[in-house]
Amino acid sequence: MSRSFTDARDWMTAGTTMFITAAAGLTEADYDAPTLLPGWRRRQLISHVAANADALGNLVHWAATGRPTPMYASPDGRAAGIERGTTMAGAELDAWLRRSADLLATAMAALTDEQWATRVVTAQGRTVPATETPWLRAREVYVHAVDLAGDIGFGDLPDVFLTALVEDITAKRGAVPTDDGPLPEVAAWLAGRPHTLVGAPALGPWL
Structure with a gap:
């Protein structure tokens, strides 16, 4: 494996900044422009990234408390998060994106080494240590920054x-x-x- 836990945390931080910066200053029309994902508009994609931070925050809560907390409360939870954002005005959606990212980073920063070793279950049903969550987030923010179809490749x-x-x-x-x-x-x-x-x-x- 060519990545470490430290690598993943660094990439998560940098990728989050890249995504938020790329999404900043969009007009309402920009939010409704297409992305690189077929059938997805920017509003849906940004909603997904914000909801993903909340969902991964559930896994971090699991690690912090030892109480099983799934990423999504129901099988359709992921879709519900995306749908939630599509009803928001751009400023509200941008605030959710930033707030969810900050809350996730803060929760991760509070975990002890022992808590990071807690086994959690991803939305795909994989059982992994909590140390895997920064990598899951890094993938989301970096790849979806490209998907915004702006100036990032x-x-x-x-x-x-x-x-x-x-x-x-x-x-x-x-x-x-x-x-x-x-x-x-x-x-x-x-x-x-x-x-x-x-x-x-x-x-x-x-x-």
């Missing part, structure tokens, strides 16, 4: 993060990345996003 993300991302997606997809393309393009392809690789098979969106 995979080439703007740190190479060390992209290397870890390629490893992670490859392990889950079972796909073997090509050695012939630039790292950002390989990462974009594996993530199911637009890329410039020639002859790479089509992959659906991941994450």
Whole structure:
């Protein structure tokens, strides 16, 4: 594995700043513009990222208290979080995005080493130590910063993060990345996003 717990926390911090900065100053029309995810508007994507911070905060609460707290209260909880944001005005949505990110970072900063070792269960049903949550968040904010379809591309993300991302997606997809393309393009392809690789098979969106 080419990432450490410290790496993941650093990427989460930097990726959160990148996403919030990219989403700042949008007009109401900008919020309704399409993203790189088929069928998703920026308003939905930003809602998803804000709700994701709240959901991961539930896992951090689990680690802090020892009381099982799932990411979402019900199977349709993820969709409900996205829907919640689509009814908000832009300023309200931006405030939720920032507030949820701050609350997650604060909760993580309060965990002890012993609490970080607590086993929690992701929305996909995987049992992992709480130390995995910063990586889960780093993926969300960095990849979705690209999905906003603004000025950020995979080439703007740190190479060390992209290397870890390629490893992670490859392990889950079972796909073997090509050695012939630039790292950002390989990462974009594996993530199911637009890329410039020639002859790479089509992959659906991941994450």
